[in-house]
Amino acid sequence: MDFGNLFGSPENFLSYTMGGLVFGAIYALIALGYTMVYGVLQLINFAHSEVFMYGTFAVAWVFILLHGTGSATWDLGEAVPVLLVALLAACALSAGVALLIERVAYRPLLNKNAPKLIALISAIGASFALAEAMGLRDRFAEVFRLDDNLADYVAPGKARDVFTNPVTIREHDLFTIGGYSLSDIDLVIIVSALLMMVALDQFVRRTRFGRGIRAVAQDPESAALMGVNPTRVVQVTFVIGGLMAGVAATLYMMKVGVTRQNAGFILGVKAFTAAVMGGIGNLRGALLGGLILGVMENWGSAVFGQSWKDVVAFVLLVLILLVRPSGLLGEALGKARA
Amino acid sequence: MSDNNEAPVSLGKSTGAAPAATATGRALLEVDHVTLRFGGLTALDDVSFEIREGEILGLIGPNGAGKTTCFNVMTGVYRPTSGEARFDGTSLTKLKRHKITQLGLARTFQNIRLFKSMTVLENVMVGTDAHSKVGFWDALLRTPRHRKTEAASLARAKELLDLVGIKARHDELASNLSYGDQRRLEIARAMGTNPKLLCLDEPAAGFNPAEKVKLMELIRKVRDTGYTVLLIEHDMRLVMGVTDRIVVLEFGQKIAEGSPAEIRDNPAVIAAYLGVDEDAS
C-alpha cells in the first residue's frame, strides 16, 4: 500500500486523477446505455458490454480498411477524417447489435410479460453468444470461404488474441496544470463525453421521443393509451444506448488502440457500476458515476498497484448495491422534470 | 358521532388464550392513535380502536378511506408515522414480519397471494410450519422431532382444508383452483399459522351472492372454532350480517364505531356513503 505514490506530489495526484477522469468519461458513455434501458424496462442489459465491444472492432476495421495493416503513428489532426468514418461505423455497428439484442433477446419476453430474471438469463446468453461469435470470427469466415479476403479483419488463428489498430494516434500535450500535462486526446475524450451527455439530456427533455421515453419509463400502459408506441420507444432507447457506446468505442480506441472479444466484459461491469453509483435510470448519475469510478480506480491502482485496479470497481459495485442501491443521485428516468 | 362500547354477546371457544367468560372480551389488538403519512399525503389520521377477543370486527369505509392502509399498519406491513399498533400488548412497530405472524396474527390478501407453483396442501403447510422448530439437521437426519412435526402439520393442514371445504383438491396446484377456492385456500393457509387474530382483506371480492352466503357461514364457523376475526369488506350486507362490531373510516379518520344496527342508522356513516344505499354491494 503506497499512499505516497498518489498523494506525494501534485504531478502524480493530477496525473492519476486526470487519467481517471478520462477513462471515467468513457465509462460514463457506456453507462448511459445501461441506465437508459434500465430506466425504460427495469432490466439490466447484460449484453450491452458486447454492443461496446463490437464498436471497438468497427473502429479497428475502418482503420485497416482505409489505411492498411502497416503500423503507423499519426497525429490527432491527421487522424480526424479516418476517425470520423470510424465513428460512423462504430455507431452504426453498435446500434445494429443493440437492435439485434432487443429484437431477439428481449422483445419476445417483454411481449409475454416474462419475469425479469428470465430476461436477465436471456441477456446473459446473448452476451456470451455475441462475445464468442467475435472470438470465432475466423472460423465463421472459413465457413463462408472468405478467410483469405478478410484475413486482415478476422486474424485467422489469432481471433482470440488482442486485436490491434495498426494506427497509433500520438498524444500531444496541450497545456500543463500543476506539473501534469493534459493531452489533446484526453481533452477530446472529456469534451466529447460531456457534449454527448448534454445532447442526450436535451433529447430526453425536449423532444417528442424523449417525452415518449419518459412516459414509458413511468407507465408503459398509460403511455400506450396516450398514443406512444412502447415497442418503438424501446427500440429507440436501445439505439441511443448503442450510439453512445459507439462514441465510447471510438474514443476508447483512440486512446488505447487495442481490443479483444472479451474487452466488453470488464468495461461493461465498470460502466454498470458507474450507472448504479449515480442512480440507475438517471442520466446525470451515469456521468457522475462514471467520473467518480474512473478516478477511484486510478487512485486505487496508485495505492495498491495495477493488478488490483479492477477489484476497485467490483468492490465499489458490491458496496453500492449493498449500502445504497438507489445511487448517489437517486432519481429515475421517468421522474426527470421538464 | 357515536362512540359506543357495547360489547358483543357471544364469544365462542377460545384456543388456549386467557378464557373470557364474561361478555366483554379483552383487547387483542389495539390501534393506538395511529397516524401514517406518505410524503404529503396523510393516509391515516389519529385512528384508535381495538379488536376484542372472540369477536368479528368489520372495518369499512368508502374507497380511499384508508382501510387497507390501516390494515397494513395493523398487520405490521407499514410502520406508522406516529402512534402504534399493539397485539396482545406487544408493539408491532419494530417487529419483523414473520415474528408478527408467530405472535398470532395472520392475514389474507385482497389480490390473492398464494404460492402458485405449490399444491393446495403445501400452501397450507407453509402456514402450519410457522411455529415449527424443525431446521436443516432435523430434516436431513429425519429426527423424531421432524417426523412428529411433519405429521402434525399434515394432519392440521388436512383438517383446515376440510373446514374451508376444499379437502378434495388437496393435490391440485394452487394456480389451477377456481377463484372461490383460491380464496378459501388463502383462509385455510392463514389459519394454519394458528393465529389468535385472523384478518381477512376483502375476502368476498369477486363472489356472487350465493358464494357470499357460504363465505359468511365459513367466517362464523371460523370464529366459533375459537378465532377472532377482522374483516375488511365493501359488501354491506355481508358486513352487517356477519360482524359483531364495525369501525368506519373516511379520509383516514375514524368516523364511527358500534354494532351493525347503530352503524346502519348513523348519519355520519350514511353521509360518507352518500348516494350508495345499504343494499348495494
Next chain:
Amino acid sequence: MNPISNALRPVGQAWDSVMARYSRQPVVVKVLILFVIALFFYALPLLRPPLITTNEIDFGGVMFQVAAFALVALGLNIVIGYAGLLDLGYVGFYATGAYTTGVLTSQHGSWPFFLALPVAIAVTMVTGVILGAPTLRVRGDYLAIVTLGFGEIIRICVKNIEWLGASAGIKDIPHPNTIGPKATPPFDPGGLFEIPRVEWDGLIPHLDKDHPVYFLVFGATNAIPYYWLILTALLLVLLGDRLVKNSRVGRAWEATREDEDAAELMGVPTFKFKLMAFALGAAIGGLSGSFYASGQGGYISPDSFPLLLSMLFVAAVIVGGSGNRWGAIAGGALVAYLPERFREFADYRLLFFGVALTVLAVWRPEGLLPPRRTRRAKAAAAEIEALEEGELDEELEETRNV
C-alpha cells in the same frame, strides 16, 4: 405453443409416467431398482458402451468431469432452483474449496486429502454465510450482479496474493491416499485387486484385461477411481437434497421463491432460509472444488476459475431445468459431456450454450426437465390456450354460417 415446448412435452410426460410407476412399487423393489441404477453408473466407465464413449480421450476422465459438473449443478440448483436466488458468482465457492485444499495439502501444509476435504467444505460454507449475510437482503437482479462481483473479487484476490500462489497457482496437490498397498512404479501398480474393463468390437463385448483399474489407487494415470469418489459424493448429496427438500425447509424455500413478502407474512423467516440455501450451495461448491484441486493433475491457478465458468454452471442449471434435481444433473452432465463427445464442438461450447440460454429463455424458460409442478402448470396453461383457440374457431364458423 412453440416447437421446443412441443418437442419436449412428451419427454416430461414420459418421465412423469416412469416416476409414477416407480413410486407405486413397494420399498424393497424401489431400493433394488436404485441399487441397480447406481451400480450401472459406477460400472459405466468400465463398460464403455459404444456411441456414448469418447474414444480418443480417456472416458474415465470424461466421466469424472461429467460427475463433477453434475455435482456443482446440484448445489447451484438449491440456490437458484429451490430458493430462487440467481447466483452468478458460484465459481467463487468452487475456487474457495479448491484453494483451501491446495493450501492445506500442498502450499502451506501436507495434510492428507481426506482430512483437508471437510475443512475445505467448512471454509467455503463460512464464506457463503459471510457473503450471503449482507447480500441476500438485495433485490433479485441486483443480487445476481453482486454475486458476480464477489466471484470476480475472489478470483482477483487469489491472483494477487502471494500466500495463495498468486498467478502461478498451487501445484503438486496430492492425490487422495491409496486404499491398499501403495503403487511403486514402474512395476507394482498397487491397490488391492484389479478390475478389468470392456472392449467393444462393433456390438460385441470383450473383456479387456490389459487396461485394468487398480482398486483403489488414486494416481495420475487413471481417472476412474476419482470418478467413483465423486459419484459417491454425488449420490450422498442427492440423498441429502431429497431429504431436506421434502420437509419444511423445502417448503420454506419454495414459498420464499414464489412470493417472499407473502411467505414472511405466513411466518416464514425468509432471510434465514435464504442464507441456509446459500450456505448449502457454497458447501457443495467447495466440495466439488476440492475434488477438482486434487484430481486435475494436482494444479490450480486463478485462470482455472474464470467468470465464464460461473456462467456455464448457471447455464447447466437453467438449461437442465431449474428446481428439479434431475434436471440440474442432466444439465450439468450435458454441459460437460457435449464438448468431450463432440470434440469439434469444444471450441463452440460457450457460443452454443449462450445461444441455448437465450433460445430457452424465450421459448422454454423452465429448461429441459423442469419440476413436475411447472410441467403441470404449463400443461394446464396449454390446455386453456387450446380451448380458447378452439372456441375462437367455433365462433368464426358460426358467424360465417349466419
